[in-house]
Amino acid sequence: MSTRVFKVSPSYRRRQQARQLAWLLAMLGLVALSLYYLVQSLSGPVEVAELLLPVLGVLSCSAYAAKLVMQLRVGKRAYPDVCWDMEQEVLQLQQPEGTVRMALADMLSARVQVGLGRVLSLTLTSTTGEQLRLEGYKGLDELVDLLENRMPEGQVVRTRLRF
Structure with missing residues (x-):
């Protein structure tokens, strides 16, 4: 039986994982910034409109960070x-x-x-x-x-x- 096997390039896999890691660090930074802004908003008079942006920032960035962590954990099996x-x-x-x-x-x-x-x-x-x-x-x-x-x-x- 004549079969040709193609494998993913190790350099491509490393580049993809480096991008995912960079995005993960960026998302963690945005979560920290949103949490800081949320704490600053809670220190004075509280208005719901001022809390909306930091809460949405924390939720969306942490959800994307969790997705990136799962992709990094899969690693080589993703290819x-x-x-x-x-x-x-x-x-x-x-x-x-x-x-x-x-x-x-x-x-x-x-x-x-x-x-x-x-x-x-x-x-x-x-x-x-x-x-x-x-x-x-x-x-x-x-x-x-x-x-x-x-x-x-x-x-x-x-x-x-x-x-």
Whole structure:
């Protein structure tokens, strides 16, 4: 059986985790600032309108901070291995919870984003309307070439990102 495995690039994973950590620190700073403003508002005569902004700031920023903590805890498991079975023409995502299979016959379209002379991301749309976005994988251009050779003409669209 001829299978090609694509793994996410370690540098891409580190960049994503660094961004999440930076956003987490920013959210914690905004929570601290909102709490400080809330304490200052409570020290004088209290009006409900003055308390609304700091309370909303604490709630929204802490909710987003909790989401970022969960994403950081997932870590490497958030990026499943992608396998292309050349004989059966099936794309498989191997996740800890199980394997997700997408046959070539079920792929309605593929959108390839190209920038700086390389493939940045691949978005696959199935006939049921589900979308799968692959970004940061090593050898993604090779997977795009495999799909372009096997999918009917017109189903693969290349878009260029302009910087």
